[in-house]
Amino acid sequence: MANTYQLSRESLTSLFGALRKDGRRILAPVESDGRIGLGEVEAPAQVAGDYLQTIMSAKEVAFPKVERLLSYTITPGQVDLKDAEPKAAPTVLFGVRPCEAKAFGALDAVFNWDYRDKFFNARLEKLAVIGLSCTKADEACFCTSVGGGPADTAGSDILLTPVADGYLAEVLTEKGTAILNLASDLFKPGNGVDKVAVAAKVEAAFDQPALTAKLPGMFDSEVWVDQSLRCIGCGACAFVCPTCVCFDIQEEADPKQGERLRCWDSCGFHMFTLHASGHNPREVQSARWRQRIYHKFSYYPQRYDQLGCVGCGKCTRACPVDMNLKEHLTEAAGVTA
Amino acid sequence: MEALKQRAIELLEKGEVKAVLGYAKGTGQARRAFFARQPGQVDKLVLDEACTQNLAAYATKHEVKKLGRVAIVAPPATQRALIQLMAERQLRDGDLAILAVDEGAIKELGSAAALEEHLALKAQGLDAKDKTLLAKLDAMSREDRWAYWQNEFSRCMKCYACRNSCPMCYCEHCTMDCNRPQWVPVASHSIGNLEYHMVRTMHLAGRCVECGDCGRACPVGIPVHLLTISAEETVHELFGQRAGAKAKLDYALSTFKTDDKESFIR
Amino acid sequence: MAEPFEPKITAFVCNWCTYAGADLTGTSRIKYQSNVRVLRVPCTGRIDYMMVLKALHKGADGIIVSGCHPNDCHYTSGNYHARRRWMVFKKMMEVMGVDMRRITFSWVSAAEGARWAQLVNEVTDQVRALGPYSEFRQIVGAGIE
Numbered sequence: 001m002a003n004t005y006q007l008s009r010e011s012l013t014s015l016f017g018a019l020r021k022d023g024r025r026i027l028a029p030v031e032s033d034g035r036i037g038l039g040e041v042e043a044p045a046q047v048a049g050d051y052l053q054t055i056m057s058a059k060e061v062a063f064p065k066v067e068r069l070l071s072y073t074i075t076p077g078q079v080d081l082k083d084a085e086p087k088a089a090p091t092v093l094f095g096v097r098p099c100e101a102k103a104f105g106a107l108d109a110v111f112n113w114d115y116r117d118k119f120f121n122a123r124l125e126k127l128a129v130i131g132l133s134c135t136k137a138d139e140a141c142f143c144t145s146v147g148g149g150p151a152d153t154a155g156s157d158i159l160l161t162p163v164a165d166g167y168l169a170e171v172l173t174e175k176g177t178a179i180l181n182l183a184s185d186l187f188k189p190g191n192g193v194d195k196v197a198v199a200a201k202v203e204a205a206f207d208q209p210a211l212t213a214k215l216p217g218m219f220d221s222e223v224w225v226d227q228s229l230r231c232i233g234c235g236a237c238a239f240v241c242p243t244c245v246c247f248d249i250q251e252e253a254d255p256k257q258g259e260r261l262r263c264w265d266s267c268g269f270h271m272f273t274l275h276a277s278g279h280n281p282r283e284v285q286s287a288r289w290r291q292r293i294y295h296k297f298s299y300y301p302q303r304y305d306q307l308g309c310v311g312c313g314k315c316t317r318a319c320p321v322d323m324n325l326k327e328h329l330t331e332a333a334g335v336t337a
Numbered sequence: 338m339e340a341l342k343q344r345a346i347e348l349l350e351k352g353e354v355k356a357v358l359g360y361a362k363g364t365g366q367a368r369r370a371f372f373a374r375q376p377g378q379v380d381k382l383v384l385d386e387a388c389t390q391n392l393a394a395y396a397t398k399h400e401v402k403k404l405g406r407v408a409i410v411a412p413p414a415t416q417r418a419l420i421q422l423m424a425e426r427q428l429r430d431g432d433l434a435i436l437a438v439d440e441g442a443i444k445e446l447g448s449a450a451a452l453e454e455h456l457a458l459k460a461q462g463l464d465a466k467d468k469t470l471l472a473k474l475d476a477m478s479r480e481d482r483w484a485y486w487q488n489e490f491s492r493c494m495k496c497y498a499c500r501n502s503c504p505m506c507y508c509e510h511c512t513m514d515c516n517r518p519q520w521v522p523v524a525s526h527s528i529g530n531l532e533y534h535m536v537r538t539m540h541l542a543g544r545c546v547e548c549g550d551c552g553r554a555c556p557v558g559i560p561v562h563l564l565t566i567s568a569e570e571t572v573h574e575l576f577g578q579r580a581g582a583k584a585k586l587d588y589a590l591s592t593f594k595t596d597d598k599e600s601f602i603r
Numbered sequence: 604m605a606e607p608f609e610p611k612i613t614a615f616v617c618n619w620c621t622y623a624g625a626d627l628t629g630t631s632r633i634k635y636q637s638n639v640r641v642l643r644v645p646c647t648g649r650i651d652y653m654m655v656l657k658a659l660h661k662g663a664d665g666i667i668v669s670g671c672h673p674n675d676c677h678y679t680s681g682n683y684h685a686r687r688r689w690m691v692f693k694k695m696m697e698v699m700g701v702d703m704r705r706i707t708f709s710w711v712s713a714a715e716g717a718r719w720a721q722l723v724n725e726v727t728d729q730v731r732a733l734g735p736y737s738e739f740r741q742i743v744g745a746g747i748e
Contacts, residue, residue, distance in 0.1 A: 065494050139365050232502055234496050234501040264494065285398075316364060322364055322368075
């Protein structure tokens with residue numbers, strides 16, 4: 001249903017103004033001390049100029065690193081329980097990459113699987129995504145190997161692709177149309193520019209369907225042991241990942257009051273599967289590394305009919321010991337089972 | 338480099354070691370840890386300025402110990418970490434074949450004594466950038482310093498890359514992972530982050546070999562290494578002890594002198 | 604009119620000297636300010652710096668850490684070990700930007716009842732003048748969505 005328009009560079013200022021007037025906050029990649037991260041902006045000039053990607057993913061907007069689920073106070077003979085209400089402000093995510101926009105689908109699959117998570121949904125409902133196609137990629141990128149692409153529309157409400165004098169704007173969803181209606185005079189009729197021509201070229205690195213098909217048969221392969229020998233078992237990959245959804249529930253309480261918090265967790269941690277008995281079903285780092293790959297490329301497709309990876313490469317860039325996911329998946333895909 | 342490769346091949350061929358742990362080319366310009374387990378893999382080893390990771394962090398890992406005896410490529414900071422691990426009885430003299438590299442020169446050090454002697458010849462200096470940052474922090478008012486760290490820690494997500502990259506953080510059971518009692522909150526909120534970094538700093542005081550790997554490991558660029566470096570400098574100033582110099586050590590915070598200065602006590 | 608600010612002071616004291624000293628203050632009927640909450644531990648060597656951090660976390664405006672004078676430790680050397688740790692701890696806290704005027708280290712023996720009263724009064728007055736430790740309070744509960 002994509003309706004394609006032209007949007008001039010200058011008109012973004014008016015668009016930002018219209019969004020803010022509508023009561024929405026705008027989050028966009030901004031630069032601070034040489035790092036690119038999401039920050040609130042008022043005008044397009046504040047958006048980082050030439051960025052590949054943010055370090056952290058946009059998932060924090062819908063799934064923050066620490067959030068309160070409930071709180072309570074205890075007085076003699078009585079417990080007063082209070083459900084937390086999600087602080088969901090109308091938000092526009094501007095300039096996120098197509099891979100990250102798509103990642104909300106993978107989060108949605110888990111948060112609305114057998115239980116509708118009120119916190120995630122409240123935030124997602126008020127979120128509109130204006131994606132921005134990539135015109136460059138780096139060695140960590142592999143979106144095209146996992147069914148995405150540098151100008152892929154999945155997950156965006158509006159997708160912008162930079163062209164000579166502005167942007168090609170594809171209005172993709174009802175939320176996108178609502179934004180268009182806020183400033184319809186800015187959106188000029190499209191002139192048929194081919195977005196593929198301007199988008200980054202990302203070569204497919206491996207055959208993902210074939211990898212997914214062979215994973216069940218290579219559970220005991222040495223390849224996981226070899227690859228993970230240098231893994232130090234931190235959670236950097238999972239925490240920057242736009243699709244990693246695992247969380248831990250923590251109770252912070254004293255005898256008079258307490259609260260229940262939901263915090264990011266990572267399957268890379270040795271504690272993740274440690275039982276109270278002391279037994280750990282994933283005792284070694286290779287089992288944890290394998291789990292990370294299987295979850296994204298085997299269990300996710302089985303359970304949700306989609307991948308748990310969008311090929312953004314954030315994990316690779318964040319990894320202190322250079323675990324390159326694209327390279328390791330390519331290697332695994334080449335293993336003869 | 339050729340000398341290193343040659344020696345690595347010899348060690349593997351003679352069966353003196355099961356693996357040579359060094360650096361190989363990684364993503365883009367990055368270098369990464371690499372375990373050469375057959376002589377044919379030695380060719381992948383590289384050695385240049387981009388090889389910064391402190392490989393001593395692997396020396397205490399179960400997975401690596403299980404390989405058998407390992408040779409380790411050790412620039413100065415790694416050498417210091419290895420000797421400190423010996424001082425803390427995490428490595429035994431001779432557990433590893435140490436291929437010490439100093440500005441390109443390779444020297445194989447077979448014993449703790451040789452390593453100690455080798456290290457004694459070198460002055461330990463801080464990185465110029467870190468020196469500037471430390472001086473900047475020192476010159477700040479207390480309120481500004483507090484604000485500075487609160488701002489930095491606001492990006493912390495407790496991924497524990499700083500802890501896990503540290504050669505001296507070898508504990509089987511880190512206090513961060515203990516919940517009976519739970520001293521430090523698991524959550525990565527403001528107080529949880531502050532307490533985590535305070536504990537990490539205290540636990541590395543007098544043990545930090547100042548390699549800076551924790552700071553490099555941080556995906557969100559928090560200069561956490563400044564904390565452990567300043568704690569290390571404090572211990573050096575107060576008690577004249579340096580981590581990573583001696584293979585046998587009475588750790589400054591496990592001992593005392595009756596005349597330790599106590600001007601701060603009211 | 605608002606109530607004047609009364610600081611909460613947490614005191615970590617060893618069983619053998621300072622606690623006994625504080626007891627002597629009481630039996631000697633020496634009056635001192637009631638802002639202090641005394642927590643008795645076996646020895647200053649037992650006073651993990653985490654206890655101090657938790658006290659700040661849970662709402663203390665000021666902290667007293669006190670035990671036997673050097674050479675008087677019931678366990679011979681607990682206070683010497685503690686003293687070294689405090690030196691490093693103090694510096695770490697300064698690097699972090701914590702207001703160290705809120706944390707006082709002292710030695711009070713079992714015979715120094717008057718000294719205990721004086722210490723508590725001095726610390727209470729000082730912390731009262733500094734006001735509530737709102738800088739620390741502000742970060743407790745912050746960073747949660």
